[in-house]
Amino acid sequence: MNEAQNCHSERSEESASQRCAEKKQIPRATAPLGMTPFGLFPGLAQFPLIFFQSLLLFLCVLCAPASVSSVLSFSLPSPPQSEKPEWCRPLPRPEYKSLQAIPVSDPWFEVYKVAPGVFAIYEPHQADETISYLIVGNKQALLFDTGMGIGNIRKIASQLTARFVVVLNSHTHNDHVGGNWQFNFVYGMDTSFTRTNAKGSREDAQAEIAPDQLCGDLPKAFNPKTYATKPWKISRFIHEGFKINLGGRTLEVLSTPGHTPDAISLLDRANGLLFTGDTYYPAPIWLYRPETNLDAYVNSVKRLAALAPQLKLVLGAHNIPVAQPDVLPRLADAIQAVRAGQGTVKPGGEGKALHTFGGFSFLLAAARKE
Numbered sequence: 001m002n003e004a005q006n007c008h009s010e011r012s013e014e015s016a017s018q019r020c021a022e023k024k025q026i027p028r029a030t031a032p033l034g035m036t037p038f039g040l041f042p043g044l045a046q047f048p049l050i051f052f053q054s055l056l057l058f059l060c061v062l063c064a065p066a067s068v069s070s071v072l073s074f075s076l077p078s079p080p081q082s083e084k085p086e087w088c089r090p091l092p093r094p095e096y097k098s099l100q101a102i103p104v105s106d107p108w109f110e111v112y113k114v115a116p117g118v119f120a121i122y123e124p125h126q127a128d129e130t131i132s133y134l135i136v137g138n139k140q141a142l143l144f145d146t147g148m149g150i151g152n153i154r155k156i157a158s159q160l161t162a163r164f165v166v167v168l169n170s171h172t173h174n175d176h177v178g179g180n181w182q183f184n185f186v187y188g189m190d191t192s193f194t195r196t197n198a199k200g201s202r203e204d205a206q207a208e209i210a211p212d213q214l215c216g217d218l219p220k221a222f223n224p225k226t227y228a229t230k231p232w233k234i235s236r237f238i239h240e241g242f243k244i245n246l247g248g249r250t251l252e253v254l255s256t257p258g259h260t261p262d263a264i265s266l267l268d269r270a271n272g273l274l275f276t277g278d279t280y281y282p283a284p285i286w287l288y289r290p291e292t293n294l295d296a297y298v299n300s301v302k303r304l305a306a307l308a309p310q311l312k313l314v315l316g317a318h319n320i321p322v323a324q325p326d327v328l329p330r331l332a333d334a335i336q337a338v339r340a341g342q343g344t345v346k347p348g349g350e351g352k353a354l355h356t357f358g359g360f361s362f363l364l365a366a367a368r369k370e
């Protein structure tokens, strides 16, 4: 089951778009505070909206407006496409200013060269702000995730390299596998979770294009009515420790389960690069879903933290593509502190609690803590 499927199955009393809007807003903003109650109780929004909006604008200009857009999108007709949802008004994120932008033909994507032979393929027009990575070797290239499946990521990859592109996913939640079907060679972790998601789905994809999830125009060639996560074929199943030689560049698969059973990190040891998928990204990290295993997550993060001295750059799968390696031991400390009952806890939506410690936040199942 992927994120949006869970999103649909967990609380049947709410509309799918409402629930999924809430789902999306939490991890895509950089501060964790307080937007979800509005999504859950839109009728209560008017008064707390003003208070919380002021508070949130002070704390985080990015996430506060998202709560507003969630409420409005639920209670009013969809805004015209020309009206941006609040969450996207502060974009572009300032961190991108220092990155080298690479022009590409499809305005759905932005591409940044983040290391030699490494391109971050960013989707800033959808609330997930998913980032896929093209890693280029002398003989072939590897696309680490294929994004939402809204724009044509294969075309982008072909503009960035003439080499054969193989695909590997950080995990198989829908927002990372949308373009898998376009590629002839796709690695897959040998898990039942991966196999199930490779069959594709529609409902989760549809939730991603609710009006309040979009920032700007969908691609002209895109048909929202038929949008679905298309099934894909797994060409080769792989395991922990599998190495992929791209020619002058070797990538190692580190099984880092927790967020999902098939979550991996990808290590370019020689160049000190670690691609962390959804195990780390600079926003509240979701660890509440049925497929999440918190014990496994802690172990995985500790494992990554131990690698930090060997790393130059940590590259996560949402919002901002580059982080310094010391983020990993701090992340390990934070999740362990949270599990030990430290930090602050706020409601994170029904059945969920948003835990914050040391500048990190985690969306956990409330039942685990209470």
Ligand SMILES: [Zn+2]
Residues within 6 Å of the ligand: 003, 171, 173, 259, 278
């Ligand atoms: Zn995910």
